[in-house]
Amino acid sequence: AQKVTQAQTEISVVEKEDVTLDCVYETRDTTYYLFWYKQPPSGELVFLIRRNSFDEQNEISGRYSWNFQKSTSSFNFTITASQVVDSAVYFCALSVGRSGGGADGLTFGKGTHLIIQP
Amino acid sequence: SQTIHQWPATLVQPVGSPLSLECTVEGTSNPNLYWYRQAAGRGLQLLFYSVGIGQISSEVPQNLSASRPQDRQFILSSKKLLLSDSGFYLCAWKGKGSNQPQHFGDGTRLSIL
Numbered sequence: 001a002q003k004v005t006q007a008q009t010e011i012s013v014v015e016k017e018d019v020t021l022d023c024v025y026e027t028r029d030t031t032y033y034l035f036w037y038k039q040p041p042s043g044e045l046v047f048l049i050r051r052n053s054f055d056e057q058n059e060i061s062g063r064y065s066w067n068f069q070k071s072t073s074s075f076n077f078t079i080t081a082s083q084v085v086d087s088a089v090y091f092c093a094l095s096v097g098r099s100g101g102g103a104d105g106l107t108f109g110k111g112t113h114l115i116i117q118p
Numbered sequence: 119s120q121t122i123h124q125w126p127a128t129l130v131q132p133v134g135s136p137l138s139l140e141c142t143v144e145g146t147s148n149p150n151l152y153w154y155r156q157a158a159g160r161g162l163q164l165l166f167y168s169v170g171i172g173q174i175s176s177e178v179p180q181n182l183s184a185s186r187p188q189d190r191q192f193i194l195s196s197k198k199l200l201l202s203d204s205g206f207y208l209c210a211w212k213g214k215g216s217n218q219p220q221h222f223g224d225g226t227r228l229s230i231l
Contacts, residue, residue, distance in 0.1 A: 033217055043206060045162075045222040052217055091161065095216065103167040103175060104216050105152060110161040 002027045004094050006109035013082055014117050021077040021112045023092030029053075032096045034068065034075045035106065039089040051075060079114075087116045120145035124209050124223035132231050137182075137196040139226050141209030144190065149211040151192040152220060153184055156206040168192060204230045 003026040013019050036048040051068050059066050063080045079086055093106040121144045150169050154162040164177045166184035174184050181200050185193045206227050210220040
């Protein structure tokens with residue numbers, strides 16, 4: 001079975017500070033996919049990034065960056081120079097790839113509520 | 119481009135009443151479809167998934183059922199709602215291929231009285 005742990009229930013920082021959201025995952029599958037989603041107060045889930053288990057290259061997209069480390073089973077998300085619009089609940093999720101198809105359903109962490117204060 | 123629609127956006131139902139939530143996808147064919155539930159203050163839990171018309175798999179035992187009568191239509195139902203069915207229900211679709219991300223609808227907030 002898969003498991004995703006987001007130990008930080010809530011983080012509050014002042015605007016322009018950098019903030020890192022932690023994600024630790026567990027799976028016995030050697031092929032898997034990691035995702036981050038943003039859930040603003042309106043409730044919809046917005047896809048941010050996907051990472052394959054065989055690609056440990058970190059990624060940067062504007063103020064967002066992701067650090068994937070298989071050695072520690074972590075996929076952390078950093079927001080640089082945070083803004084009020086970044087306030088949301090952020091979810092880390094995991095799916096495992098299975099040859100011949102399969103549901104690819106997501107296992108989610110419980111989310112981190114990020115509050116950016118002006 | 120692909121879009122996903124869910125309705126209704128909010129719903130208040132008495133205990134014991136039936137339920138039907140609908141989700142449709144446009145701009146793609148033969149997607150995988152999913153229903154998730156988000157209880158208050160908790161993460162999302164996968165309820166059902168479907169890889170094709172008429173093919174439904176349940177992830178957790180519960181009071182709900184799902185159906186896929188058409189390729190891009192996914193319905194979540196219940197004959198008799200329980201208080202524990204309250205929550206935020208999200209429908210999602212993805213393309214075939216394990217590396218494809220899931221894309222979510224706007225969700226339905228269901229309150230059971």
